[in-house]
Amino acid sequence: MTRKNVLITTFIALGLRMFLLINAPLWYDESFTAWVSAQPFGAMIDALMGDTHPPLYYLITWAMVHISGTNPVRMAFWLRLPSAIFSAAAVYQTWMISQSVRWPKRAEIAALVMMTISPFQVFYAQEARMYAFMQFFVLLAFWAILDRRWKLATVSMIALVYTQNYGLFYMVALGLAALYRERAALRNTGTWLRLGLVFGLPILTWLPWAWVMFYQMSIIEGGYWITPPTAGAVISAVYMVLFGLAQAEPIHILTVVGAVALLILAFLRLIQKRPQGFVPLAILGAVPVILPVIVSWVWSPIFLYRGLIAAAPALYLIIGWWWGRISKPVLRWYAVTLVAPVMLVGLVNYYAHNPKGGTDRLLGVVNAIRAEYQEGDIIYHVDAGSMVGWWTYGDKEIPQFKAPLPPTCQPGEETLGGLSAHTRRALGIREVPLDEIRHNRVFVVWGQGPTSRSCWADYYAYLIDGEPFHLSEDSRYVLSGVWLYDN
Amino acid sequence: MTHYFDAWLESLAARDATIEKMFWMGVSLVLTWLLFHWLERKGLLFSKKVNGWIMSAMLWGGQALYWGTIIYTWIES
Numbered sequence: 001m002t003r004k005n006v007l008i009t010t011f012i013a014l015g016l017r018m019f020l021l022i023n024a025p026l027w028y029d030e031s032f033t034a035w036v037s038a039q040p041f042g043a044m045i046d047a048l049m050g051d052t053h054p055p056l057y058y059l060i061t062w063a064m065v066h067i068s069g070t071n072p073v074r075m076a077f078w079l080r081l082p083s084a085i086f087s088a089a090a091v092y093q094t095w096m097i098s099q100s101v102r103w104p105k106r107a108e109i110a111a112l113v114m115m116t117i118s119p120f121q122v123f124y125a126q127e128a129r130m131y132a133f134m135q136f137f138v139l140l141a142f143w144a145i146l147d148r149r150w151k152l153a154t155v156s157m158i159a160l161v162y163t164q165n166y167g168l169f170y171m172v173a174l175g176l177a178a179l180y181r182e183r184a185a186l187r188n189t190g191t192w193l194r195l196g197l198v199f200g201l202p203i204l205t206w207l208p209w210a211w212v213m214f215y216q217m218s219i220i221e222g223g224y225w226i227t228p229p230t231a232g233a234v235i236s237a238v239y240m241v242l243f244g245l246a247q248a249e250p251i252h253i254l255t256v257v258g259a260v261a262l263l264i265l266a267f268l269r270l271i272q273k274r275p276q277g278f279v280p281l282a283i284l285g286a287v288p289v290i291l292p293v294i295v296s297w298v299w300s301p302i303f304l305y306r307g308l309i310a311a312a313p314a315l316y317l318i319i320g321w322w323w324g325r326i327s328k329p330v331l332r333w334y335a336v337t338l339v340a341p342v343m344l345v346g347l348v349n350y351y352a353h354n355p356k357g358g359t360d361r362l363l364g365v366v367n368a369i370r371a372e373y374q375e376g377d378i379i380y381h382v383d384a385g386s387m388v389g390w391w392t393y394g395d396k397e398i399p400q401f402k403a404p405l406p407p408t409c410q411p412g413e414e415t416l417g418g419l420s421a422h423t424r425r426a427l428g429i430r431e432v433p434l435d436e437i438r439h440n441r442v443f444v445v446w447g448q449g450p451t452s453r454s455c456w457a458d459y460y461a462y463l464i465d466g467e468p469f470h471l472s473e474d475s476r477y478v479l480s481g482v483w484l485y486d487n
Numbered sequence: 488m489t490h491y492f493d494a495w496l497e498s499l500a501a502r503d504a505t506i507e508k509m510f511w512m513g514v515s516l517v518l519t520w521l522l523f524h525w526l527e528r529k530g531l532l533f534s535k536k537v538n539g540w541i542m543s544a545m546l547w548g549g550q551a552l553y554w555g556t557i558i559y560t561w562i563e564s
Contacts, residue, residue: 232503
């Protein structure tokens with residue numbers, strides 16, 4: 001593709017990523033981004049030390065929230081904007097990588113189209129989290145390695161390891177790609193010195209944060225929500241990364257079966273034909289999937305589908321290559337009629353029913369309390385989870401408290417994946433027993449789901465004794481709502 | 488953990504069982520395809536003309552099934 005056409009495609013991608021950018025309210029993770037980013041700089045870093053992610057992305061969101069103010073709609077726009085831009089840039093970067101490995105034109109076009117309309121890419125382009133940002137640095141470093149721009153590769157990898165912990169897995173993939181790139185000169189000491197410097201500097205620069213990361217891991221030990229990766233979880237993750245969100249059930253079966261067949265055929269043919277440049281692409285497509293699975297088996301479950309986002313461009317280039325090799329035009333278009341609807345239906349589904357979940361429940365709680373609130377009332381959150389969304393959409397002037405750890409729970413026995421005690425302290429959350437707070441009436445906000453602990457639910461069950469003032473959800477997975485009591 | 492956690496694990500296990508079935512269906516599809524081509528190359532199948540019909544029936548039958556399902560799902564929803 002010519003640079004001009006690629007730029008046009010990139011702008012189309014940007015348009016798709018900006019379209020309905022603020023249609024869905026900020027969901028839990030995004031509200032967390034907003035809350036920590038709205039803190040003074042030092043408090044933000046302190047809050048992040050109790051979380052699970054490195055701080056680089058939050059430097060951008062900190063600036064964004066300080067530009068936008070705390071109006072939820074303006075904040076949603078400014079916080080999601082960087083993700084949309086970095087995600088659109090990934091389309092251009094995919095082309096740069098394709099050019100570097102001299103990938104066939106047809107494969108390049110197919111990969112760029114898939115990157116542009118991928119529902120998975122658009123989802124993370126419209127999320128105020130660091131995944132599009134991480135993808136940008138992975139692709140930049142990968143391209144720099146292929147093009148032997150070692151300084152750029154070093155800087156990109158420093159940014160990468162400070163963006164997301166999955167960056168470490170991508171570093172391994174990038175290292176293997178670099179070794180392959182330099183395979184002809186590996187007997188030369190200078191090559192090893194250069195590679196040592198290119199990969200050593202990011203690791204050295206990351207070491208100060210490594211101490212923080214080990215501290216973070218110790219905080220969340222035994223309290224993380226990710227389950228061990230089963231074969232089904234891995235297949236499901238790869239499918240989602242490639243083709244996006246779940247379709248309606250009968251289509252889902254066909255598309256998963258088709259996607260599996262497509263990937264197997266593409267990889268088989270790739271190994272058989274070994275086109276120029278296929279090894280680095282296969283490394284970037286496979287290593288970030290395989291490594292977290294191995295680490296999950298030998299250490300602790302950490303396999304998370306959204307961390308695989310930066311493997312998608314390589315997988316699209318591989319699928320595109322297989323598609324481009326189909327010699328008969330009628331069969332090539334046949335393949336298009338199978339794959340295109342999956343992605344387009346996924347994209348339309350995404351825009352129509354944006355599944356950034358859970359906030360509707362919270363908005364119901366906010367509106368119910370707002371309508372009934374009187375001077376002297378307080379809000380008592382049994383779990384910190386509801387406080388995160390409340391910070392974005394609720395009235396910040398209403399006094400709020402969180403229930404402390406019940407004496408029946410062990411220290412650290414808290415909601416899986418919830419805010420750690422460290423982060424709660426940094427955000428100024430007040431944890432006080434209800435009988436120690438002066439109030440007229442109390443709105444007890446109850447949110448109990450799969451990640452809640454039974455010792456909390458049992459101990460605080462008396463707070464939901466009676467009819468709820470507002471019931472958000474009472475299902476097989478969640479009980480959430482508000483109970484109102486007079487003092 | 489609470490019973491909500493157990494319900495969640497059950498739903499994950501059900502998802503795994505379903506998607507693993509789909510995975511093996513995909514593998515079977517590839518194997519059938521490869522076997523057909525291998526037999527065809529070895530001349531162990533029918534005449535070239537009949538092989539072409541079988542191939543077309545597989546391709547366009549699959550396409551009809553695919554689009555039929557999409558349209559059916561769309562109408563049903």
